[in-house]
Amino acid sequence: MWQKLVLYEADSSSPSGLRSAIHSPEFFLAKDGTTNPESELQATINALLASPTDQPDQHAKCRFPARLIWLLEKLPEKKAQLQPLACPEFSAWSHEKKIDSVSLVFANGYLGNPASYYGHIFLKFNDRENAENSRLLDLTLNFGAILDKQDDPISYIVKGISGGYDGGFSPIEFHFHTSTYGEKELRDLWEYRLNLSEAAVQMVVAHSWEVMRKRYVYYFFQRNCAYRAAELLQIVDGIRVVPGNQPWLIPQTLIQKLADTRLEGQPLIANAIYHPSRQSRLYEKYSSLSHEEQRLISRISDKTAILETPELNALPMEKKQAVIDTLIDYYQFNLARDSSEQNKKAPPEYFSALTARLMLPPGTPDVTAQQSGSPERGRSPSWVQLGIVHTDAGHNSQLLRLRPAYYDALDAGSAQVKNGALSMGEVQLEHQQGKLSLRQLDLITIDSVNPAVTGLPGDRGFGWKLKAGVEQDRLSCRHCLVGRLQGDIGLGHQLGSKWFASVYAGGAVQESSPDYDNAFARLSSTILFRPTSELGIRMSYEWRKPITSGKPSHSISTVEARRALGKDYDVRLSLERDQRDRLVLATGYYW
Amino acid sequence: MRKFVLNTAAIILASTFSVASFADSGSKEPGSGPNPFTDCGIGAALFPNTHWAAVSSNVIWDVGITAVTSATLSPQTCSGKKVKVALFIRDTHEQLAEELARGEGKHLTAALDMFQCGAGQRQQAITTARSGLGQAVAMPGYAEQSQLGHAGQLYNIIESAANHACAV
Structure with a gap:
């Protein structure tokens, strides 16, 4: 467990044969903690036993809450001295202990960028007080390469493959990802909520806090988003989801491994939630329309008909809403597909459609997003x-x-x-x-x-x-x-x-x-x-x-x-x- | 040093103009407090020039966090919570506007939750905000405004609706 907490990996150049995957100095409490697990363990115990100061966030108990949880278990005789401190920064970040489940979110592949060809994975921490339809505010933790400067595409690929970039976990709310992946890159998201006990959730959250914003070496094929996300989950006893000895790890492989894993007799995946992209939503809405309604959309989109056309007005209200909703999705889809400029603006037709929709009564025509199949299956x-x-x-x-x-x-x-x-x-x-x-x-x-x-x-x-x-x-x-x-x-x-x-x-x-x-x-x-x-x-x-x-x-x-x-x-x-x-x-x- | 000063001045001027472009047109409710877009230093600086690789190589290193921190340091004008709402609206204002047009949606619920508007008052807030957005988009020149401008106006509209419908 200690090796997992400090992310020690085999390294023949290290005196101990081990070296932490993290190379940020602030992740270690011993001078030689990068390569010496015993020394780091002793320094951690000493730091955790040290008296609190007036800056609790700087205390080891607040910087390393997962190490503290583990040592509380291992050193029952030190239980009194190892009682947790009030840690304002950690508490704020972890939603005041209101996170009650962890999800892994998979974004499907994207051929617009070599780094995204094989899809992407990130962690999501679900706040029990966020209602189901407010999950956009949940916190996520995302592992990626850190680009300190802009490289040309060839250098980017070569450095990404060969370990030329550092990588790290960055925290951001879920809506950032739904916006980036679902609306801008038109990629579907699948969220897998995991069946973890309260203690396991706390451990994953605490360990995430420890490694967040620390620097790793990034390798596109192996030590990538899927590997590091899986590694965070493996801090929970009984979870083994990183495939061994494979020179590459594709995000979908991890999802399938999760789907095959049972923890304490239960499937590790509690449920899966589909978050369709703008493109998927457009296609679903468009496919649900009649041929006449599709033709109407075609004429409005190529400007041979106007939005105020009598044909649209003659439709029943629900059909009228459905046609305008489809047009709204279409204009945004087109905007996302247009790679000609940055900071793009929606066309005037989009705002006309929005205005027209605002003049109709509220209400959402019933269109269910159909999945062609889940990646885990x-x-x-x-x-x-x-x-x-x-x-x-x-x-x-x-x-x-x-x-x-x-x-x-x-x-x-x-x-x-x-x-x-x-x-x-x-x-x-x-x-x-x-x-x-x-x-x-x-x-x-x-x-x-x-x-x-x-x-x-x-x-x-x-x-x-x-x-x-x-x-x-x-x-x-x-x-x-x-x-x-x-x-x-x-x-x-x-x-x-x-x-x-x-x-x-x-x-x-x-x-x-x-x-x-x-x-x-x-x-x-x-x-x-x-x-x-x-x-x-x-x-x-x-x-x-x-x-x-x-x-x-x-x-x-x-x-x-x-x-x-x-x-x-x-x-x-x-x-x-x-x-x-x-x-x-x-x-x-x-x- | 001189170059640095000139560059800094240029950035400040550019941010000021981009923010000012919608500050006057926003339908700000008296007493509703500052709009983080205009009053808390969130301007063009929060729309990073995303490099083609950076967008989707899964690199998101503290986007917005710096602004949240710095805005939180100005307690007279801004609270971290307001800036958080502003960031949410900045990222999702198009979906929010579309959900307002339909009268429901998860972005809308999340935004109203952030304004402490509970389920009991939500529908009234949506009706009010829907009407506010209807007036805003009907104004001449709305389509020509920047995305930041749309986000700033929407912030005012939702905040105002929440103040009306959800005040305790």
Whole structure:
């Protein structure tokens, strides 16, 4: 327990073999407390036993309330001297001991920023006196990298991965996050309220106070928000939610681990609360309207009709309210999507809609936000696939595909961008006639698609793709690996609930190859069909034109079907055509 | 040193103008006390220029806390509680206005809770504030005001409604 309280981690360069994850001097009471647990323990006991001064907030009992709780248990003979002090600052921060539960909040992935690709997690402390609908005032504790100065994007990524930034917990009220994530970044939040005893809640709150605003080293892949939030929870005996020995920790993994954990015979997650983003709320409201009402919104949004149109006035009151509420969400959604300037202002049409709504009677039309599925019940983020390959040249081989994280167009879940793709470090190996060869290595693949559910101006499905790695120059060639950087921009559109279509234009630069020399341009289109939540089919067509060699253009077609087999497995059948046909039947396991 | 003084003067001037732009137009209730946006030094300084990375790399290091602390140091004009409400309204004024238009919502409940307006008087406060917002948005030039201006006006409207409906 002591090692957990001072966050000691294994470190071969330390004389004790341990070093605290925190390097802020004020976190330690012994001079060598960073690396010497015994010395820090003795200094802590001495400081806790010291007489109070006229500055109680500076006393060890107020600075380290979790250490005090633990030592009260361990040193019953010192109980009288270890009685807690009145600590004004800690009391104020911890809502005068009115926090009665702790939640973990998960924000789904966001492709607008590399640091947020895999989602985010933070802690929330629930004040028992805040009514359910006033939970916006609850306190949160958020772990992130500390950017003391503005770095360029490349430095930001490199430093984030390699430990170039400090990290720390910062306190702020929940409404800041609902505003930032839900309204500005259009990300859904899932809140998981934990089933903890009163003593456990007190311990987590006390330990949070100790580590708050202290400096850690931040590592994007492992010592990240999910790791540090889980570490705070693990101060409670019986909670073990940090997966061991994995070189990365994805926030969704932690949520799934929480969902599988029981504490004293009870599920650790007491209940889950969905906080839909502005985008989700817009799509729900828009989808609940009739086709005539949707057309009316379309005409008002593209300014071929005015808000005072007789068609709107002729609607029943509840429908009129629903149309104007949808328009209000639409204008704010558009504003959030507009990345052209900072400190953006809503358009005049937004204020007209607000004015119109204020002139109608109060009342909220009944629209329930539908979740497509909760992240804690989704599949695990990592995936390995084994398959057999057959080509029309008569060659058979075996395929091994490993994707450490995260998803593709056919298996994106509720925590990910639907119909999109994100993976890093995906590798494909092929085994044929006793030889193992690299077929593909993707450093990064991103398909940032937008569903354009409404099809209104500003929601017309602009998307982009980026891919960097090594792959076979052509499908027909097994030994023509080239390094390739590919990029596309395009449009996508959701067609009903089951179909999604997209078209893209882009190209690639690469190492010189027999077919493309150094670059090619391309046009591509994809249709996704999801008849059920378990079954998905992707059909794509790509036309490529070598730019520098003057060689003729050619096309590549792919059909891939995926069937989920429970939460942990899937089976896929794909056919690719590029001079040759390549048929793959494979089964995958999520872990 | 000279550069520092000039920069400081420029920042103070800029903050003064941005705050003054809505200070006069706010429908401040006599006796309702200071508006933290105008009277407690919360101005443009509380809208940090968020770097593309800082917004979503989950870095929130004391946003607003410094202002709360410094405002609390001026007991004659501001209380920490008022500044806390101001920060809430600054961050959520659009949702608040929309919920006022619908007549209900969790942001609205939270704001009224912060003004000590209990469940029994809440509906009356909402009706009053809804009417106040209706008048404000109908004023010429409302749409052109800054976000800070909208937040400051909304603060006055809700505080005034809470004073009317929820006074003990």
